[in-house]
Amino acid sequence: MQTTKIVIAIDGFSSCGKSTMAKELARKIGYVYIDSGAMYRAVTLYCIDNDLFENDTVNESELQKVINTLQITFKINPESGKPETYLNGENVENEIRSMRVSDKVSQVSAIPFVREAMVAQQQALGKQKGVVMDGRDIGTTVFPDAELKIFVTASPETRAQRRLDELQKKGSNVSFEEVLDNVKKRDYIDQNREISPLRKADDALLLDNSKMTLAEQDAWLIAQYNRVIEK
Numbered sequence: 001m002q003t004t005k006i007v008i009a010i011d012g013f014s015s016c017g018k019s020t021m022a023k024e025l026a027r028k029i030g031y032v033y034i035d036s037g038a039m040y041r042a043v044t045l046y047c048i049d050n051d052l053f054e055n056d057t058v059n060e061s062e063l064q065k066v067i068n069t070l071q072i073t074f075k076i077n078p079e080s081g082k083p084e085t086y087l088n089g090e091n092v093e094n095e096i097r098s099m100r101v102s103d104k105v106s107q108v109s110a111i112p113f114v115r116e117a118m119v120a121q122q123q124a125l126g127k128q129k130g131v132v133m134d135g136r137d138i139g140t141t142v143f144p145d146a147e148l149k150i151f152v153t154a155s156p157e158t159r160a161q162r163r164l165d166e167l168q169k170k171g172s173n174v175s176f177e178e179v180l181d182n183v184k185k186r187d188y189i190d191q192n193r194e195i196s197p198l199r200k201a202d203d204a205l206l207l208d209n210s211k212m213t214l215a216e217q218d219a220w221l222i223a224q225y226n227r228v229i230e231k
C-alpha cells in the first residue's frame with residue numbers, strides 16, 4: 001500500500017544528532033534528506049574564500065549581489081551512500097564542516113537576505129513532500145505545516161564531546177574547550193537573531209537525547225513517524 005508522503009522537520013541545538021537521526025529515518029522510509037545547515041555553511045565558505053569578511057564583518061552588499069547565483073546542491077556519494085554538499089559544482093562537504101566555517105556560520109545565517117534565499121530554496125526542495133529536513137527553523141518558518149516536527153536537545157558538554165569525537169576521527173586536532181565554546185556561541189546567536197530564531201515550534205515533540213544511544217533515538221523517531229502515518 002502506498003502511504004501519503006509527509007514533511008518531517010527536525011530542529012534543535014547544534015551538534016545534538018539531528019542530521020544523524022534525519023538521515024537514518026530518510027534512508028529507512030525512502031525519503032529525501034536535506035541538511036539545511038549545509039546550505040548556510042556553503043554560503044559561509046563562499047564568503048571566506050572570496051574575501052567577503054572584512055575584520056570579521058561580512059561585506060553584505062557584495063554578498064547580496066551574488067546570493068541568488070550561488071548553486072548549492074546535494075549529491076549522494078556512491079561509495080558511502082551519503083549526501084554530499086556542492087557549491088557551484090565543487091564538492092565542499094569536508095570544508096564546510098571545518099572549524100573555520102563553524103566559527104562564522106551563525107553570523108552569516110543571521111543576515112536577512114541570506115535566510116530569505118535559503119528558505120526559498122528549502123521550500124522548493126520540499127514542495128513534493130517526502131522529505132526529512134533538519135535545521136533551526138524548519139518547523140517554525142520553512143515548513144510550519146509539517147506533519148511531524150521534532151525538536152532535539154542535549155547538554156552542551158554532551159554535544160561538544162560528540163562533535164569533538166567526530167572531528168578527531170577526521171584528523172582535526174581541535175580541543176574540547178574550542179568545540180564547546182563554538183557550540184555555545186552558535187546556540188546563543190541562533191537563539192537571539194531577529195529573523196527565525198532557533199526555538200521549538202509549539203507543536204514539535206521535544207527529544208533530549210543526552211542519554212540515548214543512536215539505536216534508541218532511531219527507534220524513537222521511527223515510532224513517531226509510524227504514529228503520524230497511521231493516523
Ligand SMILES: Nc1ncnc2c1ncn2[C@@H]1O[C@H](COP(=O)(O)OP(=O)(O)OP(=O)(O)O)[C@@H](O)[C@H]1O
Pocket residue numbers: 013014015016017018019020021037134162163165166209212213214217
Ligand atoms: N545519541 C547519540 N549518542 C552519541 N553520539 C551521537 C548521538 N547522536 C548523534 N551522535 C553523534 O554526534 C555527532 C553530531 O551529530 P550530528 O552531526 O547528527 O548533529 P547535528 O545536530 O546535525 O549537528 P549540526 O547542527 O552541528 O549539524 C555525530 O558524530 C554523531 O554520530
Ligand SMILES: Nc1ccn([C@@H]2O[C@H](COP(=O)(O)O)[C@@H](O)[C@H]2O)c(=O)n1
Pocket residue numbers: 014015036037038040041105106107109110134135136137138186190
Ligand atoms: N535551518 C537552519 C540551519 C542552520 N542554520 C545556521 O547554520 C549553522 C550551521 O548549521 P548546522 O546544522 O550544520 O550546525 C547553524 O549554527 C545556524 O547558524 C540556520 O540558521 N538555519
